[in-house]
Amino acid sequence: MSAFLLCPDAFLSPLEIEAAVTRALAEDLGRAGDITSIATIPEDVSARAALVARKAGVIAGLPLAAATFQKLAPEIEITAHAIDGTSVATKTELMAIEGPARAVLAAERTALNFLGHLSGVSTATHEFVRRVAGTQTRICCTRKTTPGLRALEKYAVRCGGGFNHRFGLDDAMLIKDNHIAVAGGIRAALERARAAAGHLVKIEIEVDTLDQLREVLDVGLADAVLLDNMDVVTMRKAVEMAAGKFPLEASGGITLDTIAEIAKTGVDYASSGWITHSAPQLDVALDIEM
Amino acid sequence: MSAFLLCPDAFLSPLEIEAAVTRALAEDLGRAGDITSIATIPEDVSARAALVARKAGVIAGLPLAAATFQKLAPEIEITAHAIDGTSVATKTELMAIEGPARAVLAAERTALNFLGHLSGVSTATHEFVRRVAGTQTRICCTRKTTPGLRALEKYAVRCGGGFNHRFGLDDAMLIKDNHIAVAGGIRAALERARAAAGHLVKIEIEVDTLDQLREVLDVGLADAVLLDNMDVVTMRKAVEMAAGKFPLEASGGITLDTIAEIAKTGVDYASSGWITHSAPQLDVALDIEM
């Protein structure tokens, strides 16, 4: 079951899966492995098990869960009943697992930790997405991710219906207050950025006020503008001023409570760090039958 | 500034710091690095900056933050104003950073992601610890951690005043329902476990009912007992039955709302998965002056 098939609308690198699963299993197995199961369960016992969502949510991480089991014992058989990006109801069975009981039990927690964490991110993203339904606003993430899990969490954001902001410092420019200050103003910063950027690099610039937005409009070299911590009234004026010349991204302290109102201002994107750095995990369990 | 000095009551491996920082920086720098700063900030500009807690909490991760800056540019100077494990008020300055502006800006987000995530864990732990003050109950973690961050999150739990449960499947035995079922009952499971375990391995067993606890008391080979999803009334009876013969650990759905009542039952440990898998990050920022 190729990772290409389990994540249809986003990309989860087979290399990243391999590395993440190896690292996570290593920290759980330690040096001696599942000493409880080896002591209490004979080697020839088989187990059938089911990954089950205990709460409703949007699933992300099934290819990682599958890879976790098969990394420990390639003979474990996996049958997927869902794919990443699906909204599921409570008690939905996501995947069936069958194989040596010792291996199934040894992989259980690691597989669940992947699935719970990433489904937490996709479910949180989806909560935002649901609240902007009917508007043109898209939800996107930030670089405020859990260290070491950037690619996986950005993937989960896609599974939840969100869009990805920059993956890192290198795939787009985002000019912030410090850059503007050192460069000597908005015009200078944008000119330097455009002179350095190749034709496949977008430039976004952060503004705090409508005056700054005006200046960006005058200079005209930006591909997108980030409205930093603006109230909705100002935001609405920003939308009018920009008049569709470039996408506007609302950013700063956006919550599930405020997102609907923000979307009504007409901004193109609303970004949330919370969906990656603080989303609670989705409760997923492994029901085992031996 | 050795990691040994910044984390006085717990251990943060220099090897783990090196590996985690390298991995996290790599995912943020990507292949082209901080293209915005290179374009807009001349190479000879210096920056002075301060890591500041924007909310009150318990700090964890300063050695990682320091290592992140110095990995990018060894000439960056770090002055610590706090150490891990300290409770800080809002707006407390944690660490001063001084060095090449491009390097400071390039390391900023990665350093903050470490500090925000781990301080989130230690702050959440401390919330539980605060609520059991005056009782004998200790707060401990579980293996429900974020994949790849086990050692770091367990360290943050210690910083928050909590105790560590198993680090993995290999450093203690925890006999659960499936093990008991396959082994043929509590006695058989405990006997097999004790026969296999060396003299430096503890054995904990999970029980759902007081009858099971009675049987564990009769068999007498366990070092600790986990009370799985018991209500407080039953828990109190369990404490009476055990009569200090071995530590009791309350587990299952424990929240900040229920922890105080649980502690009053007299259990020795209460474990929470939430403090590692779902703790919201602590808001930490970098104030920069160039």
Place this chain on the structure above:
Amino acid sequence: MSAFLLCPDAFLSPLEIEAAVTRALAEDLGRAGDITSIATIPEDVSARAALVARKAGVIAGLPLAAATFQKLAPEIEITAHAIDGTSVATKTELMAIEGPARAVLAAERTALNFLGHLSGVSTATHEFVRRVAGTQTRICCTRKTTPGLRALEKYAVRCGGGFNHRFGLDDAMLIKDNHIAVAGGIRAALERARAAAGHLVKIEIEVDTLDQLREVLDVGLADAVLLDNMDVVTMRKAVEMAAGKFPLEASGGITLDTIAEIAKTGVDYASSGWITHSAPQLDVALDIEM
């Protein structure tokens, strides 16, 4: 053939096998590989071969040998005639290998080095175990292992019938003379240790004299006591004094000549560094037919 099947009573991590085999093959293949076989043996020649114990002993390492051959050429077929932990007589055939001759020859030395080294450890362990038969004394290992091979050698100790002491500094506490001295005595050291340790961490303390043992008994916080370099007379008195309150481990210069007498003192464990750091390899060979 899953590693889970070839090592029934101990755990050999598939991750560790993969890493160890890759590292060992890399150092033998170098940059140009088996230049002799490539020069002298046509690519289409097949080989049938048998791993044979040239001396009697206890086998450990078959999953590593199998993985070595298959890492070089997945099409090599392996048939196991023995499993790890088995005592075999001289000239016992352990495993049959069939596949491309070049690959079989290129993997030969690496596979034998694993099998010879680990079977050396398990055979040495078994020698000790044999000499304590009929007593309650168990043989255990130490942290005096070959650098980089800790997990594999500890596994081999299990295959030889021994028990594992700590896998590292982190899975149990062992309070030694330096700790006692700095802490200000046995009581202070034990109290500090117990205050820091969670409920799943055992505490062992090293004593040189019966007076020290008495103090440990008085303090009462230890899970086990290590008798350091005691003569058998003192050891016997220690057993009487302890009266089963906690396991006693004899340690220090224990040899095949002295182990039987030590076991008769009634100690629960006798630990040997020699079985991991100095056990001579077991002579295993590959008989090839092309």
Place this chain on the structure above:
Amino acid sequence: MSAFLLCPDAFLSPLEIEAAVTRALAEDLGRAGDITSIATIPEDVSARAALVARKAGVIAGLPLAAATFQKLAPEIEITAHAIDGTSVATKTELMAIEGPARAVLAAERTALNFLGHLSGVSTATHEFVRRVAGTQTRICCTRKTTPGLRALEKYAVRCGGGFNHRFGLDDAMLIKDNHIAVAGGIRAALERARAAAGHLVKIEIEVDTLDQLREVLDVGLADAVLLDNMDVVTMRKAVEMAAGKFPLEASGGITLDTIAEIAKTGVDYASSGWITHSAPQLDVALDIEM
């Protein structure tokens, strides 16, 4: 203190030191580190310590020991009193270490494991070398090394006064019985080998009998000949037959008891697998003063 200075007559790669030390420390520190020392020793306690040879022998591994301490805490100060390759008497102090007590204790066992193992190899080698003093025979090693430690053990052989055989399958050709059989005889095997080998690759061929040696002499393409398991009488005849045309290497079951007699036959090299795969460790200890 550069590794280049501590190993004057052989090469110990800084890259290999870094990798080996990291791997070995990781397996001892595990995920939680030296929990005993953290619990019992305050963070500000310093330690002075000395690496001391408890038995006479030839030292190898000091750069690894030094690197182990400094990897854990760069502020640990090292003063070398010996260099690798030196024969030392019992109780010789090899190296002084000073720094944070917790770090010194945490690194102790790993440093000793390196030093004990490699000094075991160099001491064993030196035992052979001593017995061939006054003859032209040189002692050399084989590829029968401990998995993962090839480069380090070959280095230790040099420290003990021995010479290195091939480091792997790729740096010289060694034609064995299987190669000869498949190639269709000694001449065919040598011709194929010479045709494939570049001008910087030596070719050695293994012979069991004087007839085979005669054939090798006739063909004339070999750079060296390995006399496999010959008795000393035959060996002496082989030396006469070869008459210095190429170096002869005695191989197969050579022990400290037989080496002197073998050397008297006039062979140029005698190789021993025992010095790397079965040499007992040299007893080295860390004397600590806090």
Place this chain on the structure above:
Amino acid sequence: MSAFLLCPDAFLSPLEIEAAVTRALAEDLGRAGDITSIATIPEDVSARAALVARKAGVIAGLPLAAATFQKLAPEIEITAHAIDGTSVATKTELMAIEGPARAVLAAERTALNFLGHLSGVSTATHEFVRRVAGTQTRICCTRKTTPGLRALEKYAVRCGGGFNHRFGLDDAMLIKDNHIAVAGGIRAALERARAAAGHLVKIEIEVDTLDQLREVLDVGLADAVLLDNMDVVTMRKAVEMAAGKFPLEASGGITLDTIAEIAKTGVDYASSGWITHSAPQLDVALDIEM
């Protein structure tokens, strides 16, 4: 000497330097290191050496050269006389090196291989840049790079005055003929791409004909257009048609002979695979004085 200082207008990741230098040194040192220098040069001999350009060119790779020497022996002193991106005349001294002779000689070839290869790329790039001087055309690279050296070669392109195209498949979209065919035409492909892309991802589309370019202009969702293998007459018409609506990139078989004429058509970018996959190395040598 921080990498941040030696590469002022582009980014060379310290992490990438560390990894590339370690890998390259490892393949040259092998398992036994520089056996010639160890045999012939006493350990206490010092060397002074100079990296010298034997041909005129544009330099790239000095931070890698410096790191190579210091990785082998941190006590080697480096004095830079040039920085990356500088055009130098024949016989220009680029960097002075002083330290242990054995280490200087052991690092020599690896340092030169980095410098020769990357300066080859930057010199080749500069040749193209020189030929388009006075036009608005910028030279850019492609993804046709040497495997494993993508980030380093893209950096060298910047040093040579070129611009970077995509670093990989993930930092911008490039819609090619196959994508158009499967999607069902240019409009469908562009619409799908825009729907999937976030606001910081640019979309370039490849066209073979002016009709296709017309369609792209009509659809209007592209950020840039790649003119694939067009002759200069057609290219000129394309420039007229596009009328500055988006940047045009000429691509396909562009050589030093044709670049000037292409630039005159008014295209914004001309991309060359040759500058990364086939640029001959720049001749750089190490002059040593011992």
Place this chain on the structure above:
Amino acid sequence: MSAFLLCPDAFLSPLEIEAAVTRALAEDLGRAGDITSIATIPEDVSARAALVARKAGVIAGLPLAAATFQKLAPEIEITAHAIDGTSVATKTELMAIEGPARAVLAAERTALNFLGHLSGVSTATHEFVRRVAGTQTRICCTRKTTPGLRALEKYAVRCGGGFNHRFGLDDAMLIKDNHIAVAGGIRAALERARAAAGHLVKIEIEVDTLDQLREVLDVGLADAVLLDNMDVVTMRKAVEMAAGKFPLEASGGITLDTIAEIAKTGVDYASSGWITHSAPQLDVALDIEM
């Protein structure tokens, strides 16, 4: 399809293939993968494709190309129509690939970069080999290789009909001018080298003049001599002087224009750095049908 079958006369380590392919794919996929194909091509589209040589040449790298596709999606089917080391005409189909279109497209560039680069090396080598046909001169490579690709490029040299010089500093000795100068002359350098070298290490010495060659002949300890930058007249005299006592290697600035004449002097080897460090890639493409 084992790597052992696709490279019959040279060795391409499965470990090296795995590492090189993983590294190269990682740098092309980045964190988000092939975002263009995911956006425009439905997941269930299959592709059939053919690797085709667009120019005549000698092929090297097919096992790497195959591994690249299968690393991304193991279900991709590969049918080889050629093996490494074959001379092919323009438009020869080398390999058929069939599988998920997204995976085929994502792997395309990486596979081509391997094949183009290594076939460039083997084709360049073959050009030299062709020009020395009929003489006894063999073409060999140097250590002037692309950083990180030493083993692969040396393999490609073999595929092109060349021979391998040293793989690194450690598998043979090459005494150069600096070694001679420090050692105190040719005799001293050779004596030191021979005293240090084991019996399986060849010693080559570099000479600039016939006088030096004379001295090497007098000393008599060398296995080969490198004639450094000699003109063909001198070279011819060197051949006469050496009279077959050891192989002579011509080195220094050898080009396709001069090689034939050099070969006529009778030297045994002519080495070229150009074939590895500056060979232009061979044009190979992937023709896709979806």
